[in-house]
Amino acid sequence: MNNVLGIINLSINQPLLHELTYHRTTATVPFGGRYRLIDFVLSNMVNSGINNAAVLTHNNFRSILDHLGSGKEWDLDRKQRGLFILPPTNTSSTSFNGDLQNFHGHLEYFARSSEEYVIISCSHMICNIDYNEVVKAHIHKNADITIVYKELDATQEDLSNLHIVELGEDNRVIGMTEQQQRHDNNKVYMRMIVIKKDLLVDLVKKSVSQNYYDLVRHVIIRHLHTLNVYAYEYKGHLAIINSIHNYYKSSMELLKPQVWKALFFQPGLIYTKVKDEPPVEYTEGATVTNSLIANGCIIEGTVENSILFRGVLVGRGAVIKNSIVMQKCVIESDSILNHVILDKDVHVTSGQQLEGKLSAPTVFTKNSRV
């Protein structure tokens, strides 16, 4: 995969997760007890042998810089190639028209790279995928563009605001529509494509010169009939983080052992910024069941059906149920939490009762004190 550039495209209109994205971009929303959303796509790229990766950022990218740093945790701190964080190219005097504008502003990066192919991916489709297989299929089909999709159960999933792919013979893409309502066809476009670099550069230049600025609409959909666009089916576990509701639901799915094994180990491990936290300490009287617990936690109370990020303190008599508790939160003694999401560094004083709804978990913002 020395011949493939990895582009993480954050300059699309990413889904916003309300309170969780007040201070950060969607790509750095914490997920799975110790990760940020972007860790999955970046680890997938690295595990597939990609050693030249770029992150096209949009707004609020301070948290991206902080999290990715030099790319060391992903083994991307390299003298040659490595990790590139490309800042937004629209300034205060120019408006942002769409993600192609950002590609256009960074054409030099593409020109300077020697790779023949490009993988473009978003960060909010959480999966563990081997891109080698996608590129292999792309070359085998002699495709111009290969898109990645996943067949989802429409009765189980909320497919709103997703692109549904229509396939013709031999997995050729013949239609892509933004889904508003439930549909019997449920092949969801995962916002991942493989394309030859020269073709991408060409299409970006042409589109922008005609004031077309959207990668999906103007590079893919507009060319469905003039280019060979093929689809690759991803069969592993997929979590689509496009709303608080889905964020909560996808998080709770990690409590199924088969999902835990699939997403975190197969085919590759997921890397993230290391915090050097010690193992979890369970004291006398701790009761923990069906939960995901990250290192650095000290648990004296009860935790059920929940996810605890790194360094969470759960006091004696405290009860946490059906909740997501992010890094370094403190839950003092005898507090009861049910169906809540606590962002980082939330401090719950003793004896509190925080109750959300399963359908709409209550979010407590970063650094708040209850």
Place this chain on the structure above:
Amino acid sequence: MPKIECVAMLLAGGEGKRLSHLTKKIAKPAVPFGGKYRIIDFTLSNCCNSGIHTVGILTQYQPMVLNSYIGIGSSWDLDRKNGGVTVLPPYVEQTGGRWYKGTSHAIYQNMAYLDQYDAEYVLVISGDHIYKMNYAEMLNQHKKMNADVSIAVIEIPIEESYRFGMMKVDENDWIVEFQEKPKVTTSNTASMGVYIFNWRKLKAYLIADEEKKETNSDFGQDIIPAMLANHEQLYAYRYKGYWKDVGTIDSLWEAHMDLLATDKPFRLHDPKWRIFTKNPNQPPQYIGSTARINRSLVNEGCMVFGEIDHSVLFYGVDVGEGSVIKDSIIMPQSKIGKNVTIHRAIIGWNTVIEDNARIGNPDESTEITLVGDNQTITE
């Protein structure tokens, strides 16, 4: 090369014979400890947290795992342009090759390493001990006392003195007598194997020692007694915290149980003094609906469906439903089946304990059971 005031020399060549199967393929400093670490992490983290960023690591016995573990030192923030870690194995030169004969001989062989930094002080430490210590404070005291050598000391029960270097000190903590592992002594002040030497002074003694015919080239047996005989200024630096030599199966097990005590003499949860280690990139642990965990330390990547009481689980350990693990230590990536009972045992790396097996004995008068690495134990 820019001058570095204090360079650490970390002795990591110990064979650790008394750790039996655990040191078959690895040196003692590489033995896993505390659910997440290896023994050497504690001294390396002490260096990093004390602001000592130039560390020579002297390896000898079974160095392969240790060398690749240390790498360029980035796990401990010791990958530096100037200084950083340097692994120093014994080497051969034109006049012949030499294995490190003793602890001080290892430093003698690497005098050029210390000279290149024009070091004023040498901190000699060993990768065999579990403790948290700020070496910078010891160095300050060493300078303040204008000592030639400072030796960190702790007070121990006198009946254990046969295992340690014991010393007598005067009312100002100057050392007046030093006995290496004495059979009989009246002192309870023991050396922790942590020394700060003025480098020029030490160098002269190392060269003199090399010319002797009868010598073990050992700090405790040769260098310190020679310095005392010459009336050099040897200062005893008193250390009050937790310090443990985990050289035997029993002491390794005990040190783990110390981590689980209600009133912990030694805490791993210490944001002000983090212990750094190489990261295995494992996901958060999954604790199943049938699990029950009390008084334990459990690391990332574990999947637990059984009952864990007063035990330590390293990364990637699976424990099946109906199994009970009590007063035990399970090293990385070992898989414990269903309905297994494990009492007072240490289970090595990557070992499989099949369903219904019974290991160890809950009776406190019995020995700790050790199951080595890469074993398969059936019912």
